[in-house]
Structures are given as C-alpha cells and as structure tokens.
Amino acid sequence: MKKILLVGVLFPLFSYAQWNVNLFGGFSNYIGDLQSKTYTTQQSNGSFGAGLQYDLNGHISLLSNLTYGRISAADGYSPKADLRARNLNFESVIDEWNLLAEYNFFDLQEHRLTPYVFAGLAVFHFNPYAYDTTGKKVYLRQLSTEGEGLAQYPGRKPYALTQLSIPFGGGIKFRISDRVVLAYEIGFRKTFTDYLDDVSSTYVDRAILLAARGPEAVEMAYRGNELKGGAGYPPAGTVRGNPKAKDWYYMSGLRVTIALNSSNGMSGMSMHRHHKGVIDCPKKVY
Template identity: 45%
Template sequence: MHLTNRVALRNQLFYATLKRVCVFLLICLPFKGFSQSWQAGGFLGISNYSGDLVQQRVDLKYTRYSIGAFVKRDINRYLTLRAGLTYGRIAGADSTNRDTLLLARNLSFRSPVFEAQLAAEINFLDLDVKHFTPYVFGGVALFSFYPTTKDARGNTVNLRPLSTEGQGMAEYPTRKQYNLRQFSIPFGAGIKILITDNWIAGFEIGLRKTFTDYLDDVSLTYVDQATLLRSKGPTAVEVAYRGDEVNPAHAVPGTYPADGTIRGSAKYKDWYAFTGFTLSYRFGGGGRNVWGRQKASSCPRF
C-alpha cells in the first residue's frame, strides 16, 4: 500500500510538471515569435560594372545611380532575411582605356539593370544592445538587362537583336542568343546603425556574380562581315566593329577584322555591383511595442 501511494504520488508530480511545461510553451512561444520584427525601407546609391569594356576591375568613370526598396524579417538578433527590388544602370567604353588595342576596338555600351533579390544577413552584434552592427549577406537574385550603344550619329541602338558576334545565326550554331533575364549571386557586407527604436540606417557594398558574359554584348570573336551584313544589316556591321571611328593613329579606317579575330574574352563572366545607403523602419516586434517601449514578458515562473 505504501509503495502504491508512492507510485501514485510520483505520477501526480509527473503530470503536474508536464502540465506546467505545456502551459509554459503555450504562453511563451507566441511571445518568442512576436519578438521577431519586420522592416521596410529603401536603398539609394551607385551601380558599377566589371567586364570586357573596362581595363581595370571597376572603372569609376562609369559609375551610375541605383535605387531600391526592401522588406526584412529579423529571425533573431543575428539572422535577418530580406527581399528587395533594385534598379540601376551600368556602362563602359573603350574610349577611356589606356591600352592601344582597346582604344582601337572602340566599343561601348550602357544598360539598365532591374533586380529582384532574396538574401540572408548575418549580424555580428546585437543591434538593440550595441546600437550598431557589421553584417555580411548572401543570396540569390533574378535580374534583367538590355545593352545598347550610341552609333556614330548619336542614335541609340539596341545591341542584342543585331547579333554582333553571330549569336543565334545559322552560320554560327554554337553561339546561342543570350537571355536578357539571368540569375546572379549577390553577396557583400555592410553596417547598420540603430537611430531610434524603430529607425535603422545603414551602408552596404554588394557584388553580383553573374553567369553571363554579355552584359556589355562583348565576349568572343568577330564574325564574317559579309555574313553579318546579309543576316542583320548594315547597322549590325557598324556597331560590331567601330575601329574606323577612332583616331587613325589607333586604327586604319575601313579594316573590318577577319572572321575569328578576338573581340572580347570569355574567360571571366561579367559582374555588376550596387553600393549605397539604406534606411528602414522596424515594426511588429523586436521586443518593443508600437511606442518603442520594452515589452514585459508574461512567461510564468516555476
């Protein structure tokens, strides 16, 4: 009988403890989820390009503007997920290079870039405690581009339809037409500063690794002039080779390169970058109420 009472008492204690744990989870888990916060904000900065038409890694002479918007979800103090849309412009030209061969090639381009991005940020510090934190980020993006150039008369010419390197032409079956929508891998680093409980400012440098070499419409070799003329017309020939537009010291007028002459380099893919300032508003959590005061925990004590 004594043993039976001990077993019954042990069972009672077990079920009482289990009940308390369940109550604790039911009460505290919603508060844990509520401590996560959302952010909505904007980005304003510059865009740059790296590819066949710049001699150095990045030519700051062709820096253009970029602008964007984003939403973020703070999973915890060290992990933030984000989604964003960014618009920028990129450009490059041989005319500002120092290499004689590049000057003689005399190609140029400009293109809009529209990007949709999903990424994760790793914060090194607790922003609410330190009021600032460095961070790194990485993710995946879908972007679109559309390279154009100015002809000798100053008219804007869309490059892709002209197949300047034989893309999509029957005479060059291995050269497929490049897609104007591509995936890229965005990554970089930045710093966030907590201005108030709800406003967060930041600065970010973000690189984009692409899987195309045609942001600038330059990658491989020249194609046969007569074939290009027959298939795409005189404008295609005019913008495919522009050495006859430069100073005769750098090129001999009218000497269109032979089929197979190097025009670009496919060894490295093109890159683009967005660098700038961010400003976001935090709401719906972060351990604070809508007036910015710290929320009190309602978790029971045992």
C-alpha cells in the same frame, strides 16, 4: 512532447520577429570586357531600390528587394591602347528582384553599430544598347554582333535578357533610433552570362554579319574605324572579348531601414528592449 519542444525553439524567433521597410540609394557599376576593375566609381551610375525585411532575431534577417540600376562603360576610358582602338561602348538598365539572408555580427538592441554580411539569389533583366554615329539608340542583342543565332555560328546562341545572379556583400549599420537604422553596403552580383556588355568572344566574318543583320550590325560590332586613323573591321576570329570570364555587376550605397509597428502599436525593437527592462538608448556603441 515534440510539439512542446518545437514551440520552445520557435517562440523566441516569432516573439522577436519584426517587419521593416528598406530604402536604398547609391551607385551601380559592372565588371566585364569594357570595365575590368574589380571595384571602381569610374563610369558608375545611379541606383535605387526598396523592399521588406523580416528580422528573425537580433542577428538574422530575411529580405526581399526590388532594385533599379544602370551600368555603362566605354573603351575610350581604358588605359590599354588596343582596347581604346576597339572603341566599343554600351549601356544597360538593370532591374532586379532578390531574396537575401542577412547576418548582423552584433545585436543592434545592445550595440549602436554593427558590421553585417548578406547573400542570396536574384532575378535580373538587362538589355545592352549603344548610340550610333547619328545619336540613334540601338539595342545590341538583336544585331547578333558576335554571330549569336546565325546558322553559320551554331555554337553561339542568343543570350537571355532575364537571368539569375548570386548577390552577396556586406557593410556597416548604425542605429539612429528604436525604429531607424542607417547602413552603408557594397553588394556584388555574380552572373552566369558574359553578355551584359554584348561582348564575349571573337569577331565574326564581316560579310556573313552584313548579309544576315545589315550594315548597322557591322557598324556596332566594331567601332575602331570611327576614330581618326582607326583600322577597318578585324578578320574573323580576332579576339573581341574574354569568354572565360563572366560579367558581374554591383551596387553600393546607403540603406535606411525603418521598423514597422507591431499589432499593439509598439515596434519589435522597442518591445524587445522593454522586455529586457531597457527603455533608453543602449550604452554600448560598438
């Protein structure tokens, strides 16, 4: 009897279940010590991705995507004079793999348009870098710009370049045809690091950094002296960043979802609608 009940519960899910391909294109940005705005297109970069989506029913889907993005920011764009005087900048590629659950407020078999939300878990890789005064690309983690890994600063451990984040967001979908859905979405990623931009806490002693990592580390840790009239390297302990606020990154753009054919050659969308006796576009558009 229990088995019959279980089949009765699960059958509607698997009879509807449909595989889809997702394609994403848009822009990426971050929130941190060099970019404090919650959401902005200033200093944004391109991002794109692809993945698979499994529709359990008309409202709930499971997704897995591989996403590429790039984040960057520079103090020179800041409205605050003290940050412009610091003159730091960075760039980083973000490679992400995620697992998401998504909820559509309206069934797209009955409505042409629906808002939706999603959340899940992601693994991402980053590696911040900047260009020195000669134009040479310099990866920042290896320089220990805030004393990470130095014996004189035992509380500052080197940060991992591959970490977890919590993606969540939402958007709005528009069904173009039985097999194609177009969406615009915004997805934020809560991270557990303050080093997406290689900036977190305070300046370390210049002499210690110079002896341990060389002149390039000192040059990239503070760049105010590159400006006309800029000050020299700050005293040890001077605030460089805010360690209480972890960094975030986000991606926003268009997503195209394409339904794959089922084993009998008919998409899950079409099958569902034919079972309901409907073969043309739904009348509801909201």
